[in-house]
Amino acid sequence: MAYLEIILLVLAGLTLFLFALNYLSDGLKAISGDKLQGWLKTFTRTVFTSILTGVVVTTLLDSSSAVIIMTIALVNSGALTFRQAIGIVLGANIGTTFSSELIAFDIGKWAGVPMAVGLGIMILARRETLTQWGQVILGFGMLFLGLFLMEEAVQPLKHLPQVVNWMKGLAEPWIGALTGAGVTVLLQSSSATVGMSVVLAGQGLLTLGAGIAVMMGAELGTCADTLVASVGRTKAAVRTGLFHLLFNLLSITLGLLLIVPFTELVLLISKQAAVGRQLANAHVLFNVLGVLLAAPFTSRLAAVFERWVPDTISPPKRAVMSH
Structure with a gap:
């Protein structure tokens, strides 16, 4: 019965978290209207402004998938x-790392305050x-309540040897990464996967190394819906989906090797912090380093992808010869 109660409470928390993500994103989209698309078109004249625009819009929507699909x-x-x-x-x-930093504040017990304020404003x-x-x-508020429910639900798992041993197995980098990718494809949200990892790390169920591996896998899993969104589109749109996949794949492979x-490095930067905060910091550091490595080569990368997936050019018509 204890197992069933844990599963049901985790399921309730996870469902509420995923619903809150979509609800929050819809609210922010409604506030911004068509402005987001306008920002994407206006502030993308240089590599730096394009990256900055991606950061800001993704932070606002709390969904890298939504921003990349819009792009x-x-x-x-x-x-x-x-x-x-x-x-x-x-x-x-x-931009997608903002939510993990927010989750690491562990303010779930105060979730009722923004929920009450938000509902009062709506009424x-x-x-x-x-x-x-x-x-x-x-x-x-619902986002943090969902995390709080999961956090409370998993507390008894710390005393179950089977669960502890399975969690230790995630410290094997490739196993942790595959688990993170699988969970993200299943939930269609890397924020949910990283959020759960931060919660589990905070409860002592995930080590920092295991959490980092799962986080890296989540970055790969989030490519699934953007790839689907590019199917049947123009060659330029297909190139965008492929770039997202290959960039994440290469940065994750390098990250797992190192x-x-x-x-x-994460421990050096945030050694005084709790494990949940260290994992959130690792999420930021991993993505920032990946972007810093790729940004100087965007023109060359664009040329490579344009050769791999060239725009379709109709063949010249042959002149008809009279006999």
Whole structure:
């Protein structure tokens, strides 16, 4: 019965967390209207501004997948070029780390406050904009309540040897990464996977090394829906989806090969912090380093992808010879 109670409570927390992510994203989209697409088109003239735009928009929407899928749609329509899209994709990888830093604050017990405030605004508001802001605040509260439910549910698992031993197995980098990728594909949210990892690390169920491996896997799993979004689109849109996949794949492979020195670097930077905070910091550091390594080579990378997936050119018509 104890197992069933744990499973049901984790399921309730996870469902609420995923619902809150979508609810929050919808609220922010409603507030911004068409401005987000306008920002993507306006502030992408250089690599730096493209990356910065990707960071800001992804932080606002709390979903790198949503931003990259929006970018693929804009590339498909011709509103953005593939080269502009590269910077946005890189920036989205950094922007998605904001939620893990927020989750690491461990403020789940206060979730009722923003929920009550948000609901109160929605009930009393006379203007649609205020109602939308109420939705955003309520969404934040539900997000933290979902995490709090999962955190409370997994506490008894610390005393179960089978669970502890399985969690220790995730410290094997490739196993941890495959688990993170699988969970992310299943949940369709890298934020949920990393969020759960931060919670489990905070409860002492995941070591920092295991959490980092799962986090890296989550970065790969999030490519699934962006790849699906690029199917059947223009060649430029397909290139955008492929770039997202290959960039994440290469950075994750490098990260897993160097996971020991990377973990030591994280410990050096945040050795006084709790394990959950260390994992959140590792998420930021991993994505920032990946972008810093790739940013100087965006023009060359764009040229390579344009050769691999060239735009379709109709063959010249042959002249008909009279006999």
